[in-house]
Each structure stands twice: as C-alpha cells, then as structure tokens.
Amino acid sequence: MPPAAPTPEWVKKLKPSGIQGSELLAAERAKSNVDVDALSRFIHTQEGLDRKARILKLLEHEKVFDKSQNYFAGRVDRFETALARAKKLRQIAVHHNWTQEDKIVANDLISEPGPYGLHESMFLITLRDQGTPEQHEKFLKKAEAYEYIGCYAQTELGHGSNVRGLETTATWNADDKTFIINSPSLTASKWWIGSLGRTANHAVVMAQLIINGRPYGPHPFVVQIRDMKTHKPLENIHIGDIGPKFGYNTMDNGFLLFNKVKVPHVSMLARFSRVDPETSRYLRPASPSLIYGTLTWVRSTIVMQAGAVLARGVTIATRYAAVRRQFQDRDAKDQSSETQVLNYTTVQIRLLTLLATTFALHFTGRGMMKLYEANQKKMSADAGKVGSAKRGAGPEETHSGSDLLADLHATSCGLKSLASSTAVDGLEVCRRACGGHGYSSFSGIGPWYADYLPTATWEGDNYMLTQQVARYLLKTARSVLKGNEPTNDTMAILRNFLDKSDMGAAFDILGKDEDLVAAFAWRSAFLTFEALKHRDEQKRSWNSLLVDFYRLSRAHSQYMVVKNFYEALNQPDVTGSLDPDTLNLMHKLFRLYALHTLESEASEFYTSSAVTVRQIMLARTTAVMKLLEEIRPHAVRLVDAWAFPDWQMDSSLGRYDGKVYEDMFYRASEQNPLNGIVVDPYPSSEVLFKENHSQEFKSKL
C-alpha cells in the first residue's frame, strides 16, 4: 500500500477553534479535589500500579507492539501481527522471568486477543489440572516450553452450552489399547476453538468416551493435530480458521474434524477418570467439584473485569464529553459560546450512572473473589461432600443445606450474566454518547466493544445461566420454608422476608443507605417466593417460567451488587486510605447506582411493596438529579483514577491531554492507507483504479 497523501503546510498550522481540549480538561481537573492517586491505589493497589507502569515502559518501545495500524489492517494482517506480538511477548516473558500477573497486565495493555491465548489459558490449565504425573511429563513439559502449542476443543458446530450433547467420539479399542477419535457428522466439527485455526499443533479434544458400545459422556483427550515440522494438518484431520467475526479477529478461532484418528491410551487425561487398559473398565471421577470451582473462579474474574472493561468506555466518553461542546443551554444568559456536552443532564444520566456502575462491579468482583479464596481450602478439604451440591445438576427438589459455596456458585452465575451484559450494553451507551465520532474506529470504543462482546455468551450464555440462579433460589426458599436456620446470606434475606411480610416493608430508601440495600433484598425475596408459588403450588411448566426466572436472577444479582458495593465502602480498615471528601463522593456514587437501578426497575419494587410510588417519583425527579449535579464536577478526576494509559486505550476521543481533534485528524490524514489510492470515479470508465499518486490518468469523459 502506498503511503497516504502528505499533509500540506497550511493544514499543519491549523488548530481547533475556541478553548482547547487540553485547557478544558485542565479546568475540569482543577475544580475537583478528588485525590486521584489515592483512589487509583484504592482500586488497583500500589503494587498493581507499579507493575503496570513497569510493563508499559517495556512494551511501548518495542516496534512490534506499535498500534498505529491496528484500526486499518485487514484480517490476515491483523492475525499475522498478533502472532508476531504473541511470540515477542513470550520471549520477553522468558527473558524477564515474568509472573502470571505480569503476563495478564501485558495482555491488558496490548488489548487484543492473541493466537497463544488458549494455549496459555485453557490448554495449560487443563493439562495441569486433569493430567496425571505421567501426562505432565509427556505433554505439559513440552507445552510449557512452547513445543506443543495447544488449544481447548470443546464447542462444536452443532453444540455449545449443552456439553453433554457433543458428538465427537473417542471409542476405546481394547485390542491395541487405543482410542479412535471421530467426527461422525458435520455438526460434530469442533468450532470456535481459539488458537486452533492457524496456530496450534495440539488440542485437548472433548469427546464422548465409548467403551464396548456404551457412552460415558465427554472426556478430554490430548491429540496432535499438525505436523511438528511442516505445521500442516496430519492425515485424516481437517483444520481451518472459521472466518471473520464481529470482533476477535486477531484470534484464529478454528474448526477441526477427525476421520477415525487413532491415539494411544495415554491421550485421555486421567487424573479424575480413566479407562483401565487391561480390563477396559471405566473408573469413576474422583473429584469433579474442582472443575466447578474453576468455573466459579472464572466467573468471579469476569465480574471484576467487567468493571474495568466498562471503565475504559466511560473514561473515553467522559473525557470527550468534557472537550466536546454543542449548542447553548437554553436558559443560559450567555448564548455566545457552546456548552460542554457533559453539562447536559441527558448525557449525565448515561455517563455518570455508568461511572457509578464501574465501581459497583469492581467491588462486587473483588468481594466475590475474596469469598472464593476464603472458601477454597474448605472445598478442597471436603471436596467429596460438596461435590453434588456444586454440580447444580441434581434434582431440583432436594437441598443440600447451609453451603456457602453453593451460594457462591449460584450467585457467580447470576452475577456473570448481569455484569457482562451491563458492561457490553454500557460500552455501547458510551459509544453513542460520543455522537457521530463514536462511530469512528478512532474513538477506541467500538473495537473494544466488539472484542469484549462474546463474554456475554461464553462461560455460560447470559440467559441460560439465569436458570441456575433461579433453581438455587427455589431450593433455598424450600429449605427456609421448612424452618431450616439460615447459614448464608440468601437464606437470611428469605427468612427475613417471611418474618416481616405480614407487616410489610418501610424502607427509607432516600435517607438510609442500609435501607436501600434492604429494599433490593426484599424485592429479590418477594420474587423468589412468587416463583416458588408458580412452580410448586400452581405447578406451572418450567419453560413457561423461564422469563420470570430471568427477571428473578437479575433482581437477585442486582441485590448482590448493591450489597457488595455498600460493604466495600463501610470497611474502615479498607477505606481508611481515602480522604473524607473522596470517600463521601464514593458514597454518592453508591447511592446513584442503587437509586438509578431501583427506578429503572421500578415496577418490581412497587409490586413487592418494597417502596411506594411517591418514593420512586422522588428518587427519579429529585434524588438522582441532585446526585448527578453533585458528582458532575468530579467526573474527569474519577475516570482519571481508573488510570488507563493512552497507549492502552488507543483512542482519539479519550486522550488524557484532551487533544481529541488533532489526534482524529492526524490518524485520518497521515495514517490511513485508503488515502494512498487515487480512483477513476466515472461510471463510464473501464479502468477502475490507479494505486499511485505520481501517475496521471485520462478519464473517458
């Protein structure tokens, strides 16, 4: 591609008109007393901030990580660059002896899915967690040395969430002690498998184990899929990239088909279940609960990440809304200059509520992860006992009782669904709040949104997951109705509702923060017992209740978020690092999140009698509007505290220095390869294009 046309000198001298973006952001920062550094430490810890600074310094000077062509490059180029980056990153990680945290931060800063992604996560984790010592020796060592580069091949063209429905088979052959891996149909093709399309030479393949014609469900098999030298697919294996996607185009999500491929006995990962090679007997899983523990952990990290993912969009949109001016305030005396867009209440109601949401999600994720870690040892100790409860697939009628972990597992499903949906939808709100320029890739929001989007589908579809929450809440409600004593928070709020439902609720949502939390708990309990009535008394079909269950899960998860946010701000040992003004502002953000959520879902709060119509009206027209006004002056400093380097966000609109228009113009005028071509525009011409500035051509006019 030839270079873009040069920018003439007279253009280079032009500046944006009026007050400069840098002056506007400086003024924003001057009028707020939020201690940005202290708040950054509160969010990320000093260690986290130092790590980020150290790694950023390293990456931004490596040529391969230069981002300037990211938004322009096509699929093949983007993939090739991403692979080159992944290689370089691996070399740096080895050279500097990086920890796991270091690698996560580096990937965060680079901000694109890379072709080693699934090798470094699911492939290594699965080998480590599900392999025997012999298999560690044989597979894991080489994988850790990047001789085996792997992927995790579970999803198929015809099956996603329903793992039990997978069609790929692994048939045990007692004669020569091998398995035959086979794809009996087109829908059995592995599909969506990250790092498989072009990169991996090995795969962990989830396949239906069959012994003597009897199926034993899906099990993991380590299978070599490409030649170690030529990197071509092995015989009877068909592999490829599945094609372009809405986002994630730096990743080679792939497909994979087997035509009766023979693998040795050692290929089946055998830590938890295995086939006895002598007797051909299937030996039962030892501790499947550990797998469910991993899923719970993954979901907790998704909740915490959701806060940061959204914060990036909010940072960009908030800074740009402070720089962008449009129209005059209708009531303003001075009609000569235009108003910063951030001053409009229609912008505040979108951006400031989302700003509050970033903190709400962050503290909720952090709360869950603390709870998870605290309980992790307990779970390992009595894995056998909690196993059945945690699988969540047991009969709906029984309840295993007072298990904190069952609670954590169920709430992690609901919170993953709520948090990722909130972040995805919120990013799009941020993008649109940027007006026309939000549509440009240079806004940095669109590409980020597109890459994050699948989080709403994977690790459990956001609709499917809500059934698990509802199932758990119904079980718990039955247990409470039987008179069992509360042993976790969910039981406690259900018990409290039963005790007080006669006299009704009287929550002072506008006056007391703890009453706001209680109103959310009340609504969740009300909906739980409503659903229980439909199911157990009215005997309604499960399918007819799915919509109610979705609402129930959402209500309960919103309660969890409000509760976690409230608790995070009421632990003096934790919040002590913040000055009183900043802490007070955080309390206002809590109230904004809670009241705005409450009034958005007003009808459920009425119906449950948690609040009155008058309270909702006041929340909507007075309390929320007042909070917006109070938080407004601190908006830019609050997003500054999230501490995203410009290099990471790669956004014209979100630049820390406010040089929004200069950056937009520079990228368009000097970096855009399309400006390197000159076309013949006339419909009559046969000659279509001429890709060079120096030649002239004659049109057929």
Add this chain to the structure above:
Amino acid sequence: MPPAAPTPEWVKKLKPSGIQGSELLAAERAKSNVDVDALSRFIHTQEGLDRKARILKLLEHEKVFDKSQNYFAGRVDRFETALARAKKLRQIAVHHNWTQEDKIVANDLISEPGPYGLHESMFLITLRDQGTPEQHEKFLKKAEAYEYIGCYAQTELGHGSNVRGLETTATWNADDKTFIINSPSLTASKWWIGSLGRTANHAVVMAQLIINGRPYGPHPFVVQIRDMKTHKPLENIHIGDIGPKFGYNTMDNGFLLFNKVKVPHVSMLARFSRVDPETSRYLRPASPSLIYGTLTWVRSTIVMQAGAVLARGVTIATRYAAVRRQFQDRDAKDQSSETQVLNYTTVQIRLLTLLATTFALHFTGRGMMKLYEANQKKMSADAGKVGSAKRGAGPEETHSGSDLLADLHATSCGLKSLASSTAVDGLEVCRRACGGHGYSSFSGIGPWYADYLPTATWEGDNYMLTQQVARYLLKTARSVLKGNEPTNDTMAILRNFLDKSDMGAAFDILGKDEDLVAAFAWRSAFLTFEALKHRDEQKRSWNSLLVDFYRLSRAHSQYMVVKNFYEALNQPDVTGSLDPDTLNLMHKLFRLYALHTLESEASEFYTSSAVTVRQIMLARTTAVMKLLEEIRPHAVRLVDAWAFPDWQMDSSLGRYDGKVYEDMFYRASEQNPLNGIVVDPYPSSEVLFKENHSQEFKSKL
C-alpha cells in the same frame, strides 16, 4: 492471497446429525396456515414484489455483485469493490432506464453503502431543490450525467447537530464578485462527508455566509474540489478519507479543508436566498419550510425502513432458532432429543416481540408517509404561513395553533428516534439470540447492524430530537389549557385527559384493543402535563428537565406506534386482502407489541393511573405468555412473508432452506483467505510466516 486449503473427500461426505435444518423448516411451514403470499403483498404490494424479483434476477448474475468475499475483504478492497459495483449499477440503470424505485430496490438488494450514495441522494437533491434554473443548467445537468460527482459537505470535525455553529466561511468579495471559502481552524474541517474521501470531484459546501463582515448563517455553495482529469485535489484544498468505522466501510466518508479558495457568484445556490452581486445586499429566504418538509420526509422513511431493517434480523434469528436445538425441556417426557431453541419462552419473549415490532414500525412509517403526502400539497400552497411554525425554533411560549403539519414534524422527530433505536437494539438482541454463531460474520446480522447503526445518530441524534417533541407537546398543552379546540390528534388526547382526569381512567387493556391504545394516549398526556407543571409552575431549568423530556418523547412515540398499528389493522378496505386467520394473527401481534411495551414501561403506566398493578401482573404473567404460545407456530411463515431473498441477507443462519451448518462450514472451509497461509507457530522462530501451501519449512525446534 493464495486459495484456502482444499476440503478432503471424507469431509465432503459429512452431513449435520439428526433432523436436517431443511426438514425442520419444512415442518414449521407445514403447521401454520398463514398465507405467506397474501401477507407479503399486504406488506410490500404486488408491484413491489415483482420489482424486487425482476431486479434480483438481473443483479445476481453480474460477477461484480458476487457477495462471497464481502465478509473477508479488508477496507481498501471493500471500497474498491463497492465503487466498481456503483459504476456497474449506474450503467445498468441507464441501460434499463430504471426509475427511482428501481434504484432503491437494487441498493436494498446489494445491501451495502456505496461511494455514489451521497451523489445520488443529497448532492442531486440539493442542486435540484436549492438551485436556480441557471444553476440547474450549469451544475445539475453535469451531475445527472455523472461528470460532476458530488457530496454534501455539512458536518465538521467540531460540529454536527448544531448547524448554526459551523465554522467554514464563505466571504463575499464585492470587488470581483466572488466568495472566498475558508477553513479558519482544524475543527472547521468538513468530516464524515459520504462519497467525499476518494470519489467526489464536487461538493455542496455548507458555509457561514459573510457580507461586509456580518454573518448571515450557513448557506450552500457548489465547489469543485478535484481535478476533472487527474482526480487530484485542487490547489489549497486538502481532502481525504476519515478512516475506518464501526461499519459503513464500503463508503469513503471524507474530510475537506479550504485555504481561501475563490469561487464565482454562481456557486451559491440561490433559489431561496442570495447575494445581489451589484448591491452586495442579502436577499431573504423565500420558503425555508420546504427544507423542513424534506427532513420530515426523510424521517418518515427512516421509520418505515426501521421495520424492514429489523425484520431482516428477526428473519435470520427466527429461522435459525427453528433449526438450532439445545437441551431438553426440563418437563418433557422424552429427554432423548433436544428442543428447538424457538420453543424456549426466553427466546420467544425476545424474538416474537421483535417480530411484532417489525409490523408495528412498518405500519407506523406507512401511516406517516400517507399523512405527509396528503399534506404536501397544502404545505406548498401556503408555505409562507406554516413556515415559522415548522421551523420549531420559534419562542417556546407561543403556539401556532391547529397545524397538522407541525404535528407531523414533531412526531416524526420522536418516531425517528424511537424507531431507529428500536431497530438497532433489536438487531443486537437478534444477534445474541443466535448464541455463539451470532458472533460470526456469516450470521449476517453483525455486519448489517454495524452498517445501520449510524441511523441512530444522523438526521438528528436520537437524544437531541426528543427535545423537539417535548417542546411541541408543551406548546400544544398550553394551547389546550387555554381552551383552544382540538384540531389534531395530539390536542385531542390532551383535551380528553383534562376532561377525564378527575374521574380517572378505567381501561380494559386486556379485553379491548381500543382501550390499549387509549391507555398509551393517557400516559402520554399525563407525562405532558407533568412536564408542563415542572416547567411553567415550578420554573425548573430546561436542562434539568431533559431526562423527563426524553421519557416523554418516548412515551408519546410509543403511543403513535400503537395507534398506527391499530389503525392499519382496522381499515377493511386495506386488510380485506388477508384471510380471517391471518388477520386475526396480525391482531395478536398488535396485542403482543402493545402489552409487552406496556409492561416494559410499567411504572409510567402505574404512576399515571392508566392501569392497575393487578392488570400489569396479568399482562406480564398471563396475557403476554399466552400470545407467545399462540403466535409461536406461525413464526417461520410470518418471517417468510417479509420476503427477503437469501442473496440479499447473505446469511448462513437465515437461509430459507435451513441448510445452516452446511453453509457455515462451506464459507469457513472453502472461502476463507486466512486458510491460505501457513504460519510458523513457535516463539523461538525468526521466520514469521509462509504464505504458500506447497512449500515446507523447517522450524527452529
């Protein structure tokens, strides 16, 4: 790019497992008696269907319109192909003597924004509408012959919606009777201008007219910007493409800067206002209302298109939901085979409500366009009289009275906002309802969504527009309060509310369709008088009420949709072509749309006392669920009636024949250029890539 790897023979023999997609869709079509052809005619007219069939036949055999690489190609390739298509289309149009309708249908079928887009719309329209006969001779003729290829340069880097804030100047020079077009700052750069980046050689430039140092506001100037032979920018003009966007990447949206470029007096389009070349006097606009009329027309078409835009996503998602099977119904006796996803109520509540919405928007747009056309003559006749009312920029305190057109203008703003937001958000709901495969470009929804997205921003930002609706409703309410007799529907519903607000409402929303419409009218009137109280009695600031105004506009627009849908189904002369069963089903779709909207916005309906809590509970848990069950069997035939050819939708998931998985696989395996490269995957290697299947390489293992 080398071709993708060949598909082995054993793969070609594989079929999807279980019941085939084609069988499932055939079964769906067999169990419904909806007369697809009659319903198609009802939506599109026979003439429209015939036109589409005729043009499709022509296009699908032209090689340049082959869509198979659309999802794979990068920006430059996509633009070049789009330009080649635009040229060919122009040649065909000339050859076959196409009408305007023919061209619209052809563009609909091709379904991508093309580089002649703005030439063929805004450039030609503006020359035609705002040029004098002399200017028609000089500019329009050559533009119609495609010698002048133009664009409409209004938006600037620093100014979008606020046209009065444009910075580009056109300074009158009495000495030599010329204008100097100039960009005084970087933010004055024209930006987002469709067809400008690479294609246009002329532009209609909106610039601030300055005479003797005094500004006269923005006016249109015809300016040559590129050389007619070399197609290079003229001296002191800097032009380029603004870079990649979320969608719309087949269009060369451009930027444009002027360094004191001199143009002759004839350049200013002078039908409505002009500069007298002898006296340098500014002569006032004759009939600006015509421009507002055009905007109203454009918005009406957006509303109608929104229905069809959404219908395309609903068609894809509904067909795929009938083919895709996942899990068993929990209560089903037969747990051996999986359930069609379309049977789950969580899927129905999303897709069937959106299916109802497609018809609601379609009939609303049609209703508006009829009203517009009926009034168009009247407006031309007394353009002077209605001018000031239609501009909507007059003082808020006065009301021009009984003007149907003022009503149409205001409601077109609100409906444009509601309809385009509904279509955009609905498409994303459809995409996610497709599960993981919705994320693949082959779903056909993502790219379509991305291209449609800017409709929510252009022709008036969806938030900004709502102020105009609120302003109009407040004016109208003041007029009604003064005792003026209703002369349009908005006045009538406000009057009715005042008359009955003492005794309160008692709408039988579950029993009578007309009461459903009345409940929406009641809520709109209630919110209008609430807003009026805040503004006129409580003297609240305009800015503090913007959020309320947004809600008010939304409420009033939803009323308009419900009313138009209801009326469309209650005109025997129109609906006579439908058999009773199909018409009955359409009434059910009306009720589903209305009740689902009502319960989604429940809190406003409570607050206004339009309905009781009990009614909402029944609507939610009983009426809506029952309607979903009744409409479910007809879902596939209903989307069939929208009559999108496969060629147009270009979607694996939405294929008419249900061969979803075969198509996904074929595109990935045989059309994907990324599969033409082989990489060296090892981090230690220096050699990064090898783009050829035939060679082997040695890794550095």
